[in-house]
Amino acid sequence: MSAGSPISRLWPAPSPTPLDDTELTALYGRAAGPHLRVNFVTSVDGAVTVDGYSAGLSGEPDKRVFGLLRMLCDGLLVAAGTLRHEGYNAVRLSGPRRAWRRAQGLAEYPTLVVVSGSLDLDPAQTAFADAPVRPVVLTHAAAEAPPGLAEVAELVRCGTDRVDLAAGLAELRRRGLGQLLCEGGPHLFGALTAADLVDEVCLTVAPLLAGAGPGRITAGDPGPHRELPLRHVLAATDGTLMLRYARDGAPAPGAQPGA
Numbered sequence: 663m664s665a666g667s668p669i670s671r672l673w674p675a676p677s678p679t680p681l682d683d684t685e686l687t688a689l690y691g692r693a694a695g696p697h698l699r700v701n702f703v704t705s706v707d708g709a710v711t712v713d714g715y716s717a718g719l720s721g722e723p724d725k726r727v728f729g730l731l732r733m734l735c736d737g738l739l740v741a742a743g744t745l746r747h748e749g750y751n752a753v754r755l756s757g758p759r760r761a762w763r764r765a766q767g768l769a770e771y772p773t774l775v776v777v778s779g780s781l782d783l784d785p786a787q788t789a790f791a792d793a794p795v796r797p798v799v800l801t802h803a804a805a806e807a808p809p810g811l812a813e814v815a816e817l818v819r820c821g822t823d824r825v826d827l828a829a830g831l832a833e834l835r836r837r838g839l840g841q842l843l844c845e846g847g848p849h850l851f852g853a854l855t856a857a858d859l860v861d862e863v864c865l866t867v868a869p870l871l872a873g874a875g876p877g878r879i880t881a882g883d884p885g886p887h888r889e890l891p892l893r894h895v896l897a898a899t900d901g902t903l904m905l906r907y908a909r910d911g912a913p914a915p916g917a918q919p920g921a
């Protein structure tokens with residue numbers, strides 16, 4: 663059990679006691695087939711950042727679920743904007759989480775996948791330079807790589823002059839990265855939604871009014887709205903809510919691990 667604010671399930675069936683990490687892991691689970699899960703944290707009034715960053719929204723319960731979702735995925739998808747702005751470090755997992763992955767027959771670490779059209783990326787950023795697994799950069803045919811990037815990451819080109827996300831995800835799945843976790847940011851989420859590629863959204867609502875100013879968790883060109891049924895509601899004792907939505911046909915939580 664994690665110290666801090668215990669997490670319980672409110673819906674559909676209230677949990678009689680707080681959830682331990684094994685129970686939380688089963689509630690989120692891995693899908694039985696290809697799956698794109700998106701994870702965001704927001705304020706009560708819908709802000710994507712506080713003082714310019716997501717850190718001000720993310721308390722201990724959110725960090726706990728954030729880490730478990732990383733443990734569950736094959737590929738960790740992040741847009742270049744968030745990678746640059748939030749100063750992403752190399753993806754690390756604790757010993758017990760690496761052991762859990764090995765026991766499931768998974769690679770010890772998920773592969774970081776960065777989506778970038780400009781390739782304005784710094785090969786010295788620790789997300790690349792210290793990565794335990796060679797990251798993938800999803801880009802397009804016309805993008806020119808800066809010196810050193812190809813040494814620290816594999817460039818996968820999908821699309822002629824913009825990143826074709828559907829083709830990119832298909833290529834990731836072909837490489838065995840079937841279970842994808844997207845950590846944002848809003849422009850990537852908006853583009854994935856527009857392309858109808860989002861299977862699941864895990865949304866943390868922090869008990870905080872951020873006030874006017876920050877954007878939403880999604881951005882970019884408008885597209886058609888889509889139904890996304892609620893699957894569970896968790897609450898931490900500090901007032902943090904953790905909501906899981908997945909579309910019909912999406913594999914149930916707790917499904918057997920699979921690619």
Ligand SMILES: NC(=O)c1ccc[n+]([C@@H]2O[C@H](COP(=O)([O-])OP(=O)(O)OC[C@H]3O[C@@H](n4cnc5c(N)ncnc54)[C@H](OP(=O)(O)O)[C@@H]3O)[C@@H](O)[C@H]2O)c1
Pocket residue numbers: 701702703704709710711714715716719741742743744745747748777778779780781782824825826827845846847848849850851853854881
């Ligand atoms: N609350 C949260 O949970 C959360 C999570 C993540 C981020 N954030 C916040 O969100 C902000 C950054 O978000 P953002 O919306 O400005 O940027 P973003 O979505 O993180 O990144 C946008 C970038 O993604 C790349 N990209 C390439 N192909 C794309 C495509 N087809 N569709 C969309 N993006 C594509 C482009 O990179 P190139 O410029 O390299 O071409 C584009 O500039 C930061 O303030 C961060 O703190 C909050």
